Amino acid sequence: MANQVEHELTTELLPLLQKERYVTLATVDFEKKSPNVNAISWVYAPSTKAIRFAIDKRSRIITNIKEEPGVVLTIIANGSTYSVSGKATIAAEKIESVPLKLSLIEVEVEEVRDVMFYGAKIVQNPEYDKTYDADAATKLDRQVMEALKAFES
Template identity: 40%
Template sequence: MAKTFDALPETLIETLKKEVIVSLITVNSDHNPEVSAVSWVLPSNDGKKVGIAVGHKGSSMANIQKNPNVTLGFFADESYYSIQGSASVSEIIEKTMKYRVITVDVKEVEDVIFYGGKVTQQPTYEKTYEAELAEKLDSEVHELLVEYLK
């Protein structure tokens, strides 16, 4: 039987505090699912919210404004997890670049790996733009997400 929670357990909070790839699934205007890969993600300390920083022009924002139901998917603890929630979108925030923050109120967290499956290697990625800029943006976004999760 799949493990379900009404908030993120501590191990999943710690995973999401690292740079991991998270799938953000929204519903578009044609009522079809639309997926985006995001990495600027931060959970609240109590595991009841997840903040996501994105560029200000993405289609996910329009989708959420029309239908706030979202799903987040990510690898953790040798498995794959789904977060079901209701999302809201901030106004445009101008810093080094223009951002918006998506705040997801967690409704349910579920281990959704197929029966008998075990993830043996966490996906990794590298940033292909200037290292100094990447560090600046990461720091700026982290501070922004901390502020939104208060």
């Protein structure tokens, strides 16, 4: 997909965004008016045109999106790096079915670009471990992902 612009998630990317995954999110900082990047993992794409994610409702990301809805998600997958840009909205201030105070954000996908530099490929996808109680993490992850899947926009 190098040098190609898509206007929705590809058939290769869609299933990769239908489970918890390491993704970075870039927003415009509401005070500094400069890029702000965060790592997130509760991500779900219900279709090729939308991506949902959950974050702490007190996060600076919320204010950033309210001020400037343009965002970019970066996904490392399939031997490459993808930039997915779009407009974000706060679809739910609080996800009621989850014990933490999380907000649900939905991004309308506008562009998908393969941004890997020429002549290279990713040979290992990012991996991470949860550093808190494994059983609690599994239960919370399941609750959040179910809420992202079930949300009616």
